[in-house]
Amino acid sequence: MNPNLIPTTLKYYDDMLELQSTATILSSSMGEDGRHILVLDSTIFHPQGGGQPSDTGSISNPEFNFIVQDVRSKDKIVYHYGYFESSKDGALENNIEAGTQALLSVDGSRRRINSRLHSAGHLLDVCMKNVGLDHLEPTKGYHFPDGPYVEYKGAIPQDELKTKQNELEVEANNLIKKGGKVSVFILPYDKASELCGGSLPDYIPKDSTPRIVKLDDNPGCPCGGTHVSDISEISRLKVSQIRTKKGQTKVFYNVE
Template sequence: MELTTPTKLEFYDQMLKLQSKAILVHYFKGDDGRKALILDNTIFHPQGGGQPSDTGFICVTDSNLRFCVQDVRSKDGVVFHYGVAEDSSMDNELEQGKGKEVILQVDESRRRLNSRLHSAGHLLDVCMRNVGFGHLEPGKGYHFPDGPFVEYKGTVPLNELQNKQREIEIEVNALISKGGKVYATVLPYREAAELCGGSLPDYIHPVSGGYKAYFWTTFVSNTGNDWKSHGNSESDSFRLLTVALFSHPVQGSNPRIIKLGDNPGCPCGGTHVSDVSEILSMKVYIINLLHLENDNLINDPHVSECQIWVSQIRTKKGMTKVFYTIST
């Protein structure tokens, strides 16, 4: 099955919207047996970026059919709403339902928890900078309820772990108490970089995702189909291609930026609270992840709240893993 039209992500602009309408584009059964609905737009957040997917219901307008959304995924810009019809005898109606209007309802409690956890992870990045760990580059973020954490490249000196943990926890809860509006906006690359403190992560390119195909088409149209004849080697051809790429103006990428209060922004495609104060409170605990001589990763998945776990084994390289919890 080929679907070329991306699903419009309505939650990008309206993170607090929990009910919406859409048009059913396709209903299918995947190779794994799971059934999915594809819509022209959605308020359901697909799993990704360290955030679990939304769940909820999709109902066909003027019908008793209700589809229970159990999981949401995105592939090549198309969002798949996986689940089952509450009445399996109505599968045929879904199969014949292309073009029909549907009503979307996101589970409010799950969305709210996911948003608070995700915002808490971003606020942790702010606090790491504020307590002197700005040199630790944020890496993987896991904002699921079962043990959320953020990994940072680099390690905290062992003799500073306990004090820094206390500093981070005091700082993060002070920011929560202070509060601050949370903004989500899609900006041109340069403006986004300025909002994020002057630069963006390497995985965000300054030109749009379709630039390779555009550049290649431009190059071939300028040099002819026998493009290799314009260079004595592949490196020469690549040099000519590079000249073609940068001699033509291109449309820049437009990353989505999340900004917590007055703090620098951060690229993110997830959902967040409307105000930092909605996180309520946080506890943090730090672990140094140590790569041993045999490259086995030391980690303790059962570390308890506020516990410091430190390995005494010599490292070649390491990371800092900061776990956190939020009040319920």
């Protein structure tokens, strides 16, 4: 990788509904797995992280069409992995010069389902408090379509699991039916902490400007993912199971 690359501007941070944009290619290289890698000055592609899978789509101009299969971020630089659809013997990608302009197109259907699943995970955090499980502390989420869940530190008595499962599903769908704006803010640490109910996780540096996602008038939380613009867009949430083991609770869910 080029050590002189500049941090990638994350355009989805400000507009999660933007599915096409233009950007400048900074480098083109071959990865260890045999796929090509493009780095640009800005991107609308969400890289895998925070329990959310990456976007897919294409990066193109009149000379080439690059199929984006995977997107990763490291040290504030976003790497787009894939292949050149019209490549021949590696000649095309090796001749792409830094400064080449390209059109970025995100797969809208994949973005929508990922955003719905990710937003539903945050909605469950709200619902946990509303059904009397506010003693449980969210620790991580897995918002992939093959089996989304949210994990919490703390336990629920075994004889209450089914009741709480039903209560969570009813509460979530009541909030979805009601709807409410999903807002994103990039704020100084103190302001962000205030918006999140008075505190932020320890991993967030105190001199940073965290990105906060807020569902309607509920307390916000730090998050770098993509989300729906209104809670109603989640459509319907199904809580399929709750498991408690060794002081950890997993809430499995899906959107319909």
